[in-house]
Amino acid sequence: MSSTEDLDYPKTILQYNSGFLVSKVIFTACELGVFDLLLESGEPLSSDAIATRLGTSTTGMERLLDACVGLKLLAVELTQEGALYRNTEISNIYLTKSSPKSQYHIIMYYSNTVYLCWHYLADAVREGKNQYERAFGISSKDPFGAMYRSEEEMLKFMAGQNSVWSICGRDVLAAFDLSSFTQIYDLGGDFFNDSIPEAELYILSKILHDWDDDKCRQLLAKVYNACKPGGGVLLVESLLNEDKSGPLETQLYSMNMLVQTEGKERTAAEYSKLLEAAGFGEIQVKRTGKLYDAVLGRK
Numbered sequence: 151m152s153s154t155e156d157l158d159y160p161k162t163i164l165q166y167n168s169g170f171l172v173s174k175v176i177f178t179a180c181e182l183g184v185f186d187l188l189l190e191s192g193e194p195l196s197s198d199a200i201a202t203r204l205g206t207s208t209t210g211m212e213r214l215l216d217a218c219v220g221l222k223l224l225a226v227e228l229t230q231e232g233a234l235y236r237n238t239e240i241s242n243i244y245l246t247k248s249s250p251k252s253q254y255h256i257i258m259y260y261s262n263t264v265y266l267c268w269h270y271l272a273d274a275v276r277e278g279k280n281q282y283e284r285a286f287g288i289s290s291k292d293p294f295g296a297m298y299r300s301e302e303e304m305l306k307f308m309a310g311q312n313s314v315w316s317i318c319g320r321d322v323l324a325a326f327d328l329s330s331f332t333q334i335y336d337l338g339g340d341f342f343n344d345s346i347p348e349a350e351l352y353i354l355s356k357i358l359h360d361w362d363d364d365k366c367r368q369l370l371a372k373v374y375n376a377c378k379p380g381g382g383v384l385l386v387e388s389l390l391n392e393d394k395s396g397p398l399e400t401q402l403y404s405m406n407m408l409v410q411t412e413g414k415e416r417t418a419a420e421y422s423k424l425l426e427a428a429g430f431g432e433i434q435v436k437r438t439g440k441l442y443d444a445v446l447g448r449k
């Protein structure tokens with residue numbers, strides 16, 4: 151990451167310092183509908199035309215578009231009528247709302263919720279707890295309030311989770327041969343209070359990372375009791391390296407878990423220990439090389 155060149159001129163440090171500026175550019179372009187408009191228009195547009203169609207100032211839009219060009223989210227062509235902007239391929243696939251692989255909803259969740267919580271990151275580190283109360287005035291003791299400010303936000307969060315599945319779901323589900331399991335239960339909702347129905351395979355996708363070790367053990371014991379003999383549990387989580395040296399994305403997710411939840415990201419060994427404590431055995435771990443990995447345990 152840092153190179154010897156950095157010792158003369160700290161490019162890496164400067165890039166890290168501006169990281170949130172990049173986030174805000176992508177949040178704003180998505181929120182204002184820049185990528186959707188350029189997809190729908192089917193032809194390159196000037197900054198004037200884009201500003202008029204999206205109801206913004208020209209001066210602001212022009213700068214936003216140029217920053218998107220710098221980030222390779224837009225391409226610009228200088229013509230006799232002036233600069234014309236169009237989406238790059240990556241934006242058409244991932245940043246337009248209508249694309250099957252759209253990341254629009256998760257980006258909006260980051261913009262409207264995650265970003266606001268991260269304002270209190272230093273408080274989260276000082277106190278060792280999530281900052282929902284400070285950011286939104288909601289007590290973290292209210293189980294659903296801890297994650298969502300309203301039902302609308304919960305639906306937006308779910309839409310965001312679905313966008314992640316559209317790019318990671320296939321790899322995670324192909325990690326193990328699950329064809330022997332005919333009855334599969336995708337755990338969600340209020341699983342601490344509600345009973346869990348009997349099934350052969352339980353999928354706990356991004357569930358354990360929301361909770362501390364005690365709650366994880368409690369939940370896994372409940373799943374183990376409900377699980378048919380010979381059945382199993384599939385954890386879908388972003389795995390930290392055993393020495394916690396990376397991957398960076400997972401380290402950042404773990405910081406996010408600190409700011410937003412009662413949980414953290416874990417190593418494969420930490421998940422295996424939690425599974426074993428609940429009674430699961432024959433634990434297998436598959437890293438996908440993408441954002442989410444898979445851990446399978448058997449009853």
Ligand SMILES: C[S@@+](CC[C@H](N)C(=O)[O-])C[C@H]1O[C@@H](n2cnc3c(N)ncnc32)[C@H](O)[C@@H]1O
Nearest residue numbers: 293294296297311312338339340341355356357
């Ligand atoms: C990070 S989401 C994962 C959603 C889904 N399994 C996926 O992979 O896309 C965590 C889920 O835990 C569930 N949950 C249950 N109790 C909760 C609570 N008290 N606070 C937050 N989430 C809770 C919610 O249904 C929520 O969707």
